[in-house]
Amino acid sequence: MRMGEGHMSEDKKMSDIERTARNWLQERGVTLQDIADLVYYLQVKYHPDLKMDDCLENVDRVLAKREVQNAILTGIQLDRLAEKGLIEEPLLSTIQVDEGLYGVDEILAFSIVNVYGSIGFTNYGYIDKKKPGILEKLNDKSSGMCHTFLDDLVGAIAAAASSRLAHRAANTE
Amino acid sequence: MRMGEGHMSEDKKMSDIERTARNWLQERGVTLQDIADLVYYLQVKYHPDLKMDDCLENVDRVLAKREVQNAILTGIQLDRLAEKGLIEEPLLSTIQVDEGLYGVDEILAFSIVNVYGSIGFTNYGYIDKKKPGILEKLNDKSSGMCHTFLDDLVGAIAAAASSRLAHRAANTE
Amino acid sequence: MRMGEGHMSEDKKMSDIERTARNWLQERGVTLQDIADLVYYLQVKYHPDLKMDDCLENVDRVLAKREVQNAILTGIQLDRLAEKGLIEEPLLSTIQVDEGLYGVDEILAFSIVNVYGSIGFTNYGYIDKKKPGILEKLNDKSSGMCHTFLDDLVGAIAAAASSRLAHRAANTE
Amino acid sequence: MRMGEGHMSEDKKMSDIERTARNWLQERGVTLQDIADLVYYLQVKYHPDLKMDDCLENVDRVLAKREVQNAILTGIQLDRLAEKGLIEEPLLSTIQVDEGLYGVDEILAFSIVNVYGSIGFTNYGYIDKKKPGILEKLNDKSSGMCHTFLDDLVGAIAAAASSRLAHRAANTE
Numbered sequence: 001m002r003m004g005e006g007h008m009s010e011d012k013k014m015s016d017i018e019r020t021a022r023n024w025l026q027e028r029g030v031t032l033q034d035i036a037d038l039v040y041y042l043q044v045k046y047h048p049d050l051k052m053d054d055c056l057e058n059v060d061r062v063l064a065k066r067e068v069q070n071a072i073l074t075g076i077q078l079d080r081l082a083e084k085g086l087i088e089e090p091l092l093s094t095i096q097v098d099e100g101l102y103g104v105d106e107i108l109a110f111s112i113v114n115v116y117g118s119i120g121f122t123n124y125g126y127i128d129k130k131k132p133g134i135l136e137k138l139n140d141k142s143s144g145m146c147h148t149f150l151d152d153l154v155g156a157i158a159a160a161a162s163s164r165l166a167h168r169a170a171n172t173e
Numbered sequence: 174m175r176m177g178e179g180h181m182s183e184d185k186k187m188s189d190i191e192r193t194a195r196n197w198l199q200e201r202g203v204t205l206q207d208i209a210d211l212v213y214y215l216q217v218k219y220h221p222d223l224k225m226d227d228c229l230e231n232v233d234r235v236l237a238k239r240e241v242q243n244a245i246l247t248g249i250q251l252d253r254l255a256e257k258g259l260i261e262e263p264l265l266s267t268i269q270v271d272e273g274l275y276g277v278d279e280i281l282a283f284s285i286v287n288v289y290g291s292i293g294f295t296n297y298g299y300i301d302k303k304k305p306g307i308l309e310k311l312n313d314k315s316s317g318m319c320h321t322f323l324d325d326l327v328g329a330i331a332a333a334a335s336s337r338l339a340h341r342a343a344n345t346e
Numbered sequence: 347m348r349m350g351e352g353h354m355s356e357d358k359k360m361s362d363i364e365r366t367a368r369n370w371l372q373e374r375g376v377t378l379q380d381i382a383d384l385v386y387y388l389q390v391k392y393h394p395d396l397k398m399d400d401c402l403e404n405v406d407r408v409l410a411k412r413e414v415q416n417a418i419l420t421g422i423q424l425d426r427l428a429e430k431g432l433i434e435e436p437l438l439s440t441i442q443v444d445e446g447l448y449g450v451d452e453i454l455a456f457s458i459v460n461v462y463g464s465i466g467f468t469n470y471g472y473i474d475k476k477k478p479g480i481l482e483k484l485n486d487k488s489s490g491m492c493h494t495f496l497d498d499l500v501g502a503i504a505a506a507a508s509s510r511l512a513h514r515a516a517n518t519e
Numbered sequence: 520m521r522m523g524e525g526h527m528s529e530d531k532k533m534s535d536i537e538r539t540a541r542n543w544l545q546e547r548g549v550t551l552q553d554i555a556d557l558v559y560y561l562q563v564k565y566h567p568d569l570k571m572d573d574c575l576e577n578v579d580r581v582l583a584k585r586e587v588q589n590a591i592l593t594g595i596q597l598d599r600l601a602e603k604g605l606i607e608e609p610l611l612s613t614i615q616v617d618e619g620l621y622g623v624d625e626i627l628a629f630s631i632v633n634v635y636g637s638i639g640f641t642n643y644g645y646i647d648k649k650k651p652g653i654l655e656k657l658n659d660k661s662s663g664m665c666h667t668f669l670d671d672l673v674g675a676i677a678a679a680a681s682s683r684l685a686h687r688a689a690n691t692e
Contacts, residue, residue, distance in 0.1 A: 016263045046619075066513060067276055067463040073264045074277045078247070086259055090189045091246045101689055103240055104247045104281070106637040111280045114460045117413040118625040125644010167412060170620055171361075239686060240636040274516055279464040287633045290586040291452040298471010340585060343447055362609045413622055419610045420597070420623045432605055436535045437592045449586055450593045450627070457626045 021069035024076045028150055034134035035059045038158035041132050042123050043165055050165075058161040058168075065115055068157065071108045075149030082146045098148040105149045109156035116163035124159035128152065194242035197249045201323055207307035208232045211331035214305050215296050216338055231334040231341075238288055241330065244281045248322030255319045271321040278322045282329035289336035297332035301325065367415035370422045374496055380480035381405045384504035387478050388469050389511055404507040404514075411461055414503065417454045421495030428492045444494040451495045455502035462509035470505035474498065540588035543595045547669055553653035554578045557677035560651050561642050562684055577680040577687075584634055587676065590627045594668030601665045617667040624668045628675035635682035643678035647671065 025031075036055035044050050062068055081087050082095040094102050113120040128151075131139055138151040198204075209228035217223050235241055254260050255268040267275050286293040301324075304312055311324040360368075371377075382401035390396050408414055427433050428441040440448050459466040477485055477497075484497040544550075555574035563569050581587055600606050601614040613621050632639040647670075650658055657670040 017267070020263055066274055070267070070275055070277055071280075073267075074251070077260060077264055078251075080261075081254065081259065086254065087250060088253075090193055091250055094190070094243070094246075101239055101638060101686060102243055103284070103637040104243050106640055107244075107280060107284045108277070110637065110640065111276070111464060115463065117461065118457060118622040118629065119620060121625055121629065121640060122644040122647040125641040126648040128641040129645040167620060274465060274513060276464040279467055283464065283467065284637060288636065290634065291449040291456065291630060292447060294452055294456065294467060295471040295474040298468040299475040301468040302472040340447060363613070366609055412620055416613070416621055416623055417626075419613075423606060423610055424593070424597075426607075427600065427605065432600065433596060434599075436539055437596055440536070440589070440592075447585055448589055449630070450589050453590075453626060453630045454623070457622070 021072040058165045062160045105152040109152035112156035120159040120163035194245040231338045235333045278325040282325035285329035293332040293336035367418040404511045408506045451498040455498035458502035466505040466509035540591040577684045624671040628671035631675035639678040639682035
C-alpha cells in the first residue's frame with residue numbers, strides 16, 4: 001500500500017489518465033518488466049544486491065506521477081498519429097524517420113527524468129546510446145511501427161526510476 | 174544580411190521546416206508584429222530607447238532556430254488535431270480544456286526559451302500570467318479554436334527574443 | 347518509519363544536509379512563514395478556501411527533498427562567499443551586483459521548481475517579476491547583504507510548493 | 520565589428536568574463552584540444568570525414584557564449600574553494616567526495632548543453648558514463664585536486680559543441 005506522495009488510497013480508483021498511460025505502454029509492446037530490466041542494467045553495478053522487485057517497485061512509482069503519464073500519453077499519441085499519416089508534412093517525415101535534429105522526443109523525455117532530479121540525466125543519455133533490451137527492439141525500424149517518442153520515454157522512465165532507487169538507497173528522501 | 178549562427182545566405186532557400194513553422198503561426202492568427210509587441214512590452218522598461226524594429230529583428234532570429242521551429246510545428250499540430258477530434262481520450266479533453274496540470278505545453282515552451290539561456294524564464298512566466306496583447310486573444314475560449322500549445326509557444330518566442338535582445342544590448346554575444 | 351516520499355517520521359533524525367539547509371534559510375532571514383505567504387499569494391485566487399496551514403505543509407515538504415536542500419546550500423554558500431569577498435573577479439562583481447545576464451541563480455532555482463514539474467515555472471517567473479513579501483526585502487540592496495541566489499531560491503521553493511498544492515488539490519498524486 | 524552570434528572580430532577585445540573562463544579552464548589542466556578530442560570521439564561515427572579543425576572551431580564557438588562562461592566560472596570557483604576548504608560543512612564534504620546525489624554539478628552542465636538544444640543531452644550522458652580522454656584524468660581522485668564541477672562542465676562543452684556541429688552539418692542553422 002502506498003503512503004505519502006504519489007499515494008493512492010485503496011478505495012480511490014486509479015485515474016483515467018494513469019490507467020490509459022499504463023495501457024498504452026502495454027499496447028505498444030512495453031511491459032513494466034522491460035523497464036525494470038533497464039533499471040537493473042543501470043543500477044546493479046552500484047548496488048550488487050539489487051533485487052528485481054525493487055526495480056519494478058520504482059518503475060511503478062514513477063508511472064504513478066501525473067507529469068510522467070502526460071508525457072507518455074502525448075508521445076505515444078504522436079507516434080500513433082504518425083503511423084496513421086495524420087500528421088502534416090514536413091513534421092510527418094521528421095517523426096517517421098526519427099530525424100536526429102528533431103529534439104522534441106528528448107524534451108518530453110527530460111520532463112520525465114526531471115521528476116527525480118538531475119542525477120538521472122546521465123543514465124538517460126547512457127542507455128539512449130547503448131540501447132539495451134527493449135530499447136533495441138523499439139529502434140528496429142523494420143517493424144513498420146513508429147517509436148520515435150516511445151523509445152525516449154521508456155529510457156526516461158528507467159532513468160527516473162534509477163534516480164528514485166538511488167535516493168532511497170541513500171535514505172535521502 | 175545575416176552572418177554567422179542562424180544565418181541564411183540570400184541564395185539559400187529557407188528550409189521547408191522553417192517556412193512551414195512561419196506559415197502555421199500566421200494561419201493560427203499570430204503575426205511577427207504580435208510577438209514583437211510582446212517583446213516591446215517586456216523590454217521597454219529596461220531599454221527606454223527600444224525600437225520596434227529591434228524587437229521584430231530579434232523575433233525573426235528566434236524563428237530561424239531549428240529547435241524553435243520543431244516546437245512550433247509539434248505544438249500547433251497538436252492544437253489542430255485536438256480541434257478535429259483526432260486525439261484519443263483522455264488526452265483529447267486534457268488538451269481541449271487546457272488542463273492546468275497538463276504541463277506538456279509548458280515543456281515545449283521551455284525548449285524555446287532555453288535557446289537563449291535561463292534569463293528568459295522569468296519573462297516567460299510573467300507574460301504567461303499577465304497575458305498581454307495577442308496572448309489574451311489566444312486565451313479567449315469563445316473562439317472555438319484550441320490554442321493550448323500556441324499561447325505558450327508565442328510567450329516563449331517573445332521571452333527568447335527578449336533574452337537575445339538583452340544579450341545584444343549588453344554586447345555579450 | 348518512513349511513510350512515503352520526502353516524509354520523515356518523528357523518530358528519524360533529520361539528515362545533516364536537511365537541517366543545515368533549513369538553518370541557513372533562517373540565518374539569512376527567511377522563515378517558513380515567509381515562503382508560505384508567497385504560496386498563499388500565488389494560489390488563493392485558484393483555491394479561495396486555501397488555508398495557511400496547507401501552504402506551510404507544502405513548503406515543508408518541498409524542503410524535505412534532497413535536490414532542494416543541495417540547491418539551497420550551494421546558493422546561500424555563494425551569496426556568503428561573495429559578501430566575504432572570497433570569490434575571484436570577475437565572478438565576484440557579477441554576483442555582488444546580481445548582474446542580469448548571469449543566469450546561474452535562475453538555473454539553481456529551476457532545479458527546485460522542476461521537482462514538481464513544469465507547471466511551477468510560470469509561478470516562479472511571475473513572483474520573480476512582482477517580488478511580493480519577503481522577495482522585496484531580499485532585493486533591497488541597501489542591506490549590505492548579497493542575496494543574488496537566495497531571492498531566486500525562495501521564489502522557486504514557493505513555486506514548487508504551489509505546484510505540489512495544485513497537484514494535491516486535483517488529487518492527482 | 521561583430522559578425523553573427525557569439526562571434527568576435529579580431530579587433531574587439533574579448534570580454535573579461537570570456538578571457539577568465541578560458542584561462543581558468545587552462546589553469547585547471549583542460550585545453551581546447553582536450554575538449555575537441557571528446558567532440559571527435561562523439562561525432563566521428565556520424566561524420567567519417569570529420570576534421571579535428573571543425574571540432575576545435577565548434578568548441579571555440581561554444582566558449583564564446585556568455586551562459587557557458589558563467590557556468591564555467593561558477594563551477595571552477597566552487598571546485599577551487601572546496602580545495603581550499605573555504606566551503607562550509609556539510610556542503611564541503613559533498614563537493615569534495617563528488618557525492619552521487621549532489622546534482623548541482625549536473626545542473627550547471629545542463630545549462631551549457633541546453634544552449635544548442637536537447638539533442639546534446641544524450642551525448643553528455645554518454646561521455647559522462649564512459650569518461651574518455653580528459654574526463655578520465657579529471658576523475659582521478661589521486662591528484663588531490665577537486666574536479667567535481669569541472670568534469671561535468673567539460674563533458675557539457677563537448678556535448679554542446681557536438682550539437683552545434685550536427686546542426687551545421689545538416690545546414691539547419
